[in-house]
Every structure is written in C-alpha cells, then in structure tokens.
Amino acid sequence: MKLSCLIVDDEPLARAGIRHLLTQQGQFNIAAEADNGNDALRLAELHNPDIIFLDIEMPGLNGINVFKSLTSKPEVIFCTAYADYAVNAFELSATDYLLKPFTTERFQQALFKAYGKIMDKLTNATAAIDQVAANVNFIQRLTIREPGRLRIVDVNDISWIESAGNYIEIHTQPQQKSYLMRETMANIEQKLDPAVFARIHRSSIVRKSDIIELRPGDKGDADVILKSGQQLVMSRRHRHALAEFMGQLN
Structure with missing residues (x-):
C-alpha cells in the first residue's frame, strides 16, 4: 500500500530535497506540490493526501492556517526554519516538527512516525468494521x-x-x-x-x-x-x- 504525500514549501530547493528523500522510500507517492498556502489548501482538498509536508512562512496562508483550514486531517509534518511555531503545531496535533536544515535520519524518523500512525488508524478502522460485521450475526x-x-x-x-x-x-x-x-x-x-x-x-x-x-x-x-x-x-x-x-x- 502506497501513501500519498503533498509537499508544500515556497522554496524550490526545499521541495526538491523532500521529493528526493521520499523517492528513496517505495511506499510513498507524491501526489502534488505547492509553493503557497492557498494552493496547498486547494491541492489538499483535491488529492486528500495521507501526509502533508508543510512549510510555515510562505505566501498566502501560512502553514498553521492551512492546517487549521483542512477539512480532513492527514498526518502533517511541519518543515520550517522557524522554531517559534512548534508549540502551536503540536497543539494542533501535528505529527512532527522538523527544523531546517534537518538530517536524512531525522526526516525518516518523522516520516515513519506518520506511517505508523496511519497504519494504526487503518488497523483500528478494520477492527471496528469487523466488530460491526460480527455483531450483525447476533440476533436483535x-x-x-x-x-x-x-x-x-x-x-x-x-x-x-x-x-x-x-x-x-x-x-x-x-x-x-x-x-x-x-x-x-x-x-x-x-x-x-x-x-x-x-x-x-x-x-x-x-x-x-x-x-x-x-x-x-x-x-x-x-x-x-x-x-x-x-x-x-x-x-x-x-x-x-x-x-x-x-x-x-x-
């Protein structure tokens, strides 16, 4: 099973760096990229990605406001040069907060943290469906x-x-x-x-x-x-x- 990702950063080199790291992992697919907050929100609604790599300071909506505006809540990994927003990010239940420049190991740690949370959700959802199906067999x-x-x-x-x-x-x-x-x-x-x-x-x-x-x-x-x-x-x-x-x- 491949998980879809959206990369959002106003710096082309930053997007390229994340893109490169993701291509090293076979279980992830890049659905789209955006260089501003407004496009990020539009593409998130269009592609419904599993994971969003989200910059904070960028044109249009900043990353925090993009996160707040999402109708569905994927796993969000903030990738930013600013440490000031970390508390806000975790209050919004962000998966992780990467400070640029980050190492490959730190990126992979955040990536597989998101992967684990998604797998847990799928497992719980499957268990819930199985339980409902099992309950249907019992008389009412x-x-x-x-x-x-x-x-x-x-x-x-x-x-x-x-x-x-x-x-x-x-x-x-x-x-x-x-x-x-x-x-x-x-x-x-x-x-x-x-x-x-x-x-x-x-x-x-x-x-x-x-x-x-x-x-x-x-x-x-x-x-x-x-x-x-x-x-x-x-x-x-x-x-x-x-x-x-x-x-x-x-």
Whole structure:
C-alpha cells in the first residue's frame, strides 16, 4: 500500500530535497506540490493526501492556517526554519516538527512516525468494521409463537434465560415478564452476543450488565444476584464465563 504525500514549501530547493528523500522510500507517492498556502489548501482538498509536508512562512496562508483550514486531517509534518511555531503545531496535533536544515535520519524518523500512525488508524478502522460485521450475526429480536399470534421480544430487554424442558424461558426487564419459546439453550447461546450475555450454568444464561453481586461458593461455584433480585447459580464448569468478575474477587 502506497501513501500519498503533498509537499508544500515556497522554496524550490526545499521541495526538491523532500521529493528526493521520499523517492528513496517505495511506499510513498507524491501526489502534488505547492509553493503557497492557498494552493496547498486547494491541492489538499483535491488529492486528500495521507501526509502533508508543510512549510510555515510562505505566501498566502501560512502553514498553521492551512492546517487549521483542512477539512480532513492527514498526518502533517511541519518543515520550517522557524522554531517559534512548534508549540502551536503540536497543539494542533501535528505529527512532527522538523527544523531546517534537518538530517536524512531525522526526516525518516518523522516520516515513519506518520506511517505508523496511519497504519494504526487503518488497523483500528478494520477492527471496528469487523466488530460491526460480527455483531450483525447476533440476533436483535426474538420471535415467539403464541396461540393466535407472534410476539416480538427485543434482545436488549432480556435479563436472563433459563431452561424449561424442551423450551427456554425468557425473562425481561424492566417489564418483569416471562415468555416460553421452543428452543434449546445451546442454540440460543450461539445467537446471543457473548460480550453481552454469559452462559453461567447448563440451564441459565444471564446479561452481564444485570449482575450486581457474586457470592462465591467453596467448590468453585457462585450465586449470581441480578438487579431484579433474582438469584441464579453459576456452576464451576461455567466459571470462565464470568472470569472478569471472578478475577476481581480473587
């Protein structure tokens, strides 16, 4: 993956120097160059670069005002002969601030700092998309057949579920209602988000956020108290389901 760069400096030699250093790195592409702040802003909006190398003192808008005016926020590396603006630059969350003349090593340090931040953003964005996609697979509503009608139960209302022979019994809060559904515990467990619900016993599943108290037993089991006052049993076999809570107790 190549990252696009915009070079902004009113000095041709300065632009040429940055251009030369970038061409030594195969993963970067120069999208455009500008010699003044107004063109810099226009080209930034046009090309939407990943990284901008930005001078400060130049015709038109200065570099600080260009940065402030950007609608999208790429990684910005200031390259300037003036140290006076460093505080302002970092207050604006600039990636780095290079004082001319800078060495090749210092330039590469700033460049790969920007590269790392971009990769982190892409990784986080991908993880967020994957999480959303995963959540789509979990049910949001249950359809329960009752004589003469279908009842819709919002999963967000479910406090706990318990086994009832060939059925499961679904308990909701704050409605304080219960519904029978022909389903197995194993099947309903697979349909519920494990970040929200935990199987604490072969015969019960509970919403984690409804737990207000745990009372450990002497055999690795525990009593689980819910907001409603309902008391359930967590078996030793399913202790891992509430590992975050049990770890705090230990």
